[in-house]
Amino acid sequence: MDQFSTLHDWRRQVADLYAAVRAMPEHEGWTHWRSVRDRLFREHPQSPLATSRRAQFRGIDCFAYDPALRFTVGMSPAIEREAIELEAGKDGTVTLIPFAMTIGLEAPLGKELTLYWIDGYGGGVFLPFGDATNGRESFAGGRYLLDTIKSADLGSDEDGGLILDFNFSYYPSCAYSEAWVCPLSPIENRLPVEIRGGERNALP
Template sequence: MNAVSLADWRRRIAELYTDIRRADDPETAWALWRDTRDALFCEHEQSPISEDRRADYGAIPLFDYDPEMRFEVDLETPENEDVLAGEIGNDGHISLRPAARTRGLASKLGRELTVYWIEGYGGGTFLPFTDATSGKETYGGGRYLLDSIKSADLGQTPDGKLILDFNFAYHPSCYHSPDWVCPLAPPENRLPKPVRAGERMG
């Protein structure tokens, strides 16, 4: 039954991000993301919150929605194409190939970010990052903004720009439970300025 509940979790997350991409108003979409994830974390068998903590967990701590933290960026060929590789516990080996470099974040956040492609069957885009809040107000290992294997994908504009809304940044499961091993943000994806948007530490 564990596989069945995992499939249900993934289906619900996929449906959530589909609804987010269809929404006309980003803040309304964010409120849906917040409320849906609160319910899943407190009630679902696949929640990263341990079963004995779920009843009293309450809500995922988040910064207030900030429209200035939503960007539509162009993508360029990355300067560094070295593949990052590592182990992620029971999930085995992971390889991350730099797929693109953003263009449009540096003026606000102090640096551009690398978008990775997860090698392997099916593949998927992946965007982890750290910033000046990491280790203080947010998890030191960083947060995720995109992980399309797990359906965390905010989509593109009609003219092909990638939507990066940091209000949807979230902690990896390993922040919530030692049962998980997660790939962390590489040094090239450390933003020098604070990103007070998305999930924070309680």
């Protein structure tokens, strides 16, 4: 398959993965998420891993699942906030428009987070974040929790509350290769606590 066909297949498989996760119990869904991502990273032509690294790939390292890192939050409008322009390599710049603030994370995590709308055709919700593990136990540039353009979305509960499960936090592709340039978490979305859930640096 050519580059566009393989990219289409990658995105379809990721969309199918998150649809399956939303239908599963929490820990079972997380285990399935890890298994499928490991396979995609190891085998798929669109893996962010260089071809030379895939044969030695043993799986994505993650913190142990912690049910206390799963939240259902409300949202309030992000008022009088300016858009952010971030570099995205060959794609030029990405415009992030702050459109909502979480309601319900300040007490357990020390801060509410900003949700962004990625400007462009179709758009999508984007939630990058930083925390106190960055640069030590996790990627220095932070992690992603939601990116609906890439189908990374755990959905909402019956009352419309947004499900944020930090056990599903994952690295941007640029964490794996300098061939990628990714939008990193703005400073305003850096949490003051350690989020010891989701993807982490490989253990020695």
